[in-house]
Amino acid sequence: MSKGNALLTWISAAVASFIATGALISFYEPFYSLTFGIGLFLFVLFTLLFYRLARNTNRFKGILQSSYKKWTLPFAVLFPILLMASSAPDQSHIESRLMMVGIYLLTYAVYICLTLTLMEFLYQFDTKGTATPYSFVLYFAIPFLAWMVYFIAFFPATMTPDSLSQWGQAHSFEWSNWHPLVHTWVLTVLVQIWDSPGVLSLFQITVISLIWAYGMKSIEKYGVSYKILGLFTIVVAAWPVLGIYSISLWKDVLYSAVLFLFCILMFKMVFSKGAWLHQKHNLLLLFITSLAVAFFRHNGFPVFLVMGVFLLLVFRKQWKPLLANFVAVLAIYLVVTGPIFSALDVRPTETKEAVGIPTQQIANIVINGDLTEEQEAYVSRIMPLQDWEKYYHPYKVDPIKFSGKFDDTVIAEDMGEFLKMWSGMVANNPVLAVEAFLREASIVWQMHEPKGPGYTSNFVTNIFYNNEYGLENKVISSKATVAAQRYLDKSETYFLTTIWRPASYLLAILFLTYTAFLKYGKRGSVWLISLPVLLSVGSVAATLPAQDFRYLFSNVPLALFLVAMIWIGRGETTRSHE
Known part of the structure; x- marks a missing residue:
């Protein structure tokens, strides 16, 4: 390329970068200091990117191979739409409809370019x-020591009221399955060692650190430098969500840890093409992990069931140990939740806990939509019509559930009638039903926190004050x-959209899993690695009670x-490291 052509390319790249930078910033914020x-940072970055793309005649050669085009092009078209919908804030600063159309189209083009560029980079990255x-000790010690700072702080x-409810059961032995009882039993055993919430904090810190170390060691076996993984583990140890959650006594923490371990086991199965299942100690680990996933949260059991079916379909050659694991876990679950729960007189979960989204949709329709006389009479039996609007909060169902006016026995006595009435209301008011769902499930899909009354409940740093057990922080x-409080507060203030909204991680999971699907040629089996969490996200979206990160x-x-x-x-994926 001649100097004149190079200069022209640089100028063109700078002009394109100027337009792209202006559009991208305008999409999110008005211009200020x-x-x-x-x-300026984006302008330099985009100029370099556009210049490189202009000079590279074989751009995207990896991800746009003939066998990948039918998948990559639709993904590159749809993913930026999802990203924009998820991250779009209030855009009242955009002055005209014409300007909005232009900004949206340019931002969309920029995101398509960035999506393809990052996918190609990761595809070639090695x-x-x-x-x-000794690296396992390194991967374990770094997060363990970092999270012990939170334990000290x-x-x-x-602990919140949910935590205290389980604490009370662990000492009274009066069991309720409102919170998964097997998780409560784990707490019951631990407090026999040390009758303090600190024992579960230490347990969670240790378990999560061990699982992370196991995951990094598994990746290292496929050729990634332990030095790079060690440096990355330092970043992970400093991640504020992991730090404060390691000492947060919610069932969601331990469930998420074992679900993550389940994903690591999927990684080992996929990358070894099922050979990992040939070792008996691996099968034991799969069995224990499956039990924990099934028992540690109510939506864990359906996740296990669906994963069991997929594993049998994908790893058909190893069907015997997989079927044995599936049947054993299923049998234990049915025995524990059936005869054993009955013998212990375990109180079941209340019906209202399972119908959060339908309740929100009904409320929105009662307030803003149309009901038949039959539907109106039925809804009035659950809660007086005037109270639906009084207690309705578009982003959480708890005010309705715990209003004292909500009679879920009407639902429990005839679930078929409830489903009939609800589906009829949704069919007659589809826009209001979708609106209610998207608001209640905002934390699942929306990176940008919606304007008030939208909110995000991220973390607590204390034991619930004036609790009946006399527990308090020291x-x-x-x-x-x-220092820890300041670190958490600043991370929430400056990184709410990225670090403290679960949707950011969900989009990252979708992007990285699809890129891995292209990179490693594992066909659809690569999706098994992320499927446990994706299934859990789907089940949470269907029953979400509030905008709590922990779910x-x-x-x-x-x-x-x-x-x-x-x-x-x-x-590296063709080599056997197991």
Whole structure:
């Protein structure tokens, strides 16, 4: 390329970069001092990117091979739409409809370009390096020591009323399955060792650190340098979500940890083409993990069932151990939740816990839609019509459920009638039904926190005050407490959309899993790695009661794991490291 052509290419790249930068910033924010600094950074980045693309005659040669085009082009078209819909904020700063159309089209073009560029980069990316037999200790020690800082800062744990409910059961032995009882039993056993919430904090820190170390060691066996994985583990250890959740005594934390372990086991099966299943100790680990997934949260059992079917279909040659695992876990689950629960007089979960989304849709339709006389009479039996509007909150169903006016026995006595009335209301008011669902499930799909009354409940740093058990936090190191609190608060203030909204991790999971699907040629089996979490997300979206991050905590470790997994070179997957 001559100097004149090179200069012309640079100028063209700079012009395109200027337009792209302006459109992208305008999509999210009005221009002010901070956005000018961000704009300068983006302008330089886009100029380099567009110049490289203009000079590269074989751009996207990896991901747009003939066998991949039918998948990659639709993904590159649809993923940016999902990203824009998820991240779009209030855009009142855009002054005209024509300007909005232009900004949307340009932003969409930029995101298509970025999607293809990043996919191609990761497709070609290869981080070969050395391994060491001592790396497991490194991968374990880094997060364990980092998260012990939170243990010291907020000793002995953080607890909400849900946590205290399980704490009470662990001491009274009066069992309820409102919170998964097997998880409560784990707490019951642990408090026999040390009757303090700190025992579960230490247990969670240890378990999550061990699982992370197991995942990194598994990736290292496929040629990724232990030094790079060690540096990445430092980043993971500093991730504020993981730090504060390691000492948060919610069932969601331990469930998310074992669900993440289940994803790692899927990785080992997929990358070994099922050979991992030939070892008896691996089958034992799969069995224990499957039991934990099935028992540690109510939506875990359907996740296990669906995964069991998919595993039998994908790994047909190893059907015997997989079928044995499936049948054994299913049998134990039915025995425990049936005869054993009955013998212990376990109180069942209330019906209202399973109908959160339908309840929100009914409320929105009662307030803004049309009901038949029959539907109106039925809804009035559940709660007086005037109270639906009084207690309705578009982003959480708890005010209705716990209003004292909501009679879920009407639903429990005849679920068929409830489903009939609900489906009829939805059919007559589809727009209002979809609106109610999207608002209630906002935390699942929307990166940008919606304007008030939208909210995100991210974390707590204390034990619920004035609780009946006399539990309270004790300051071990005031410096650690102040520093940890400041770190969490700043991360929430400056990184709410990226770090503290679960949808960000969900989009990362979809993008990285699809890129892995292209990179490793494992056909659809690569999706098995992320499928447990994706199924869990789907089940949460169907029953979500409020905008609490903890319900979708499993998104976080999986997304971070996939970042490291995608560093495996394409050629390394053909080698046997197990």
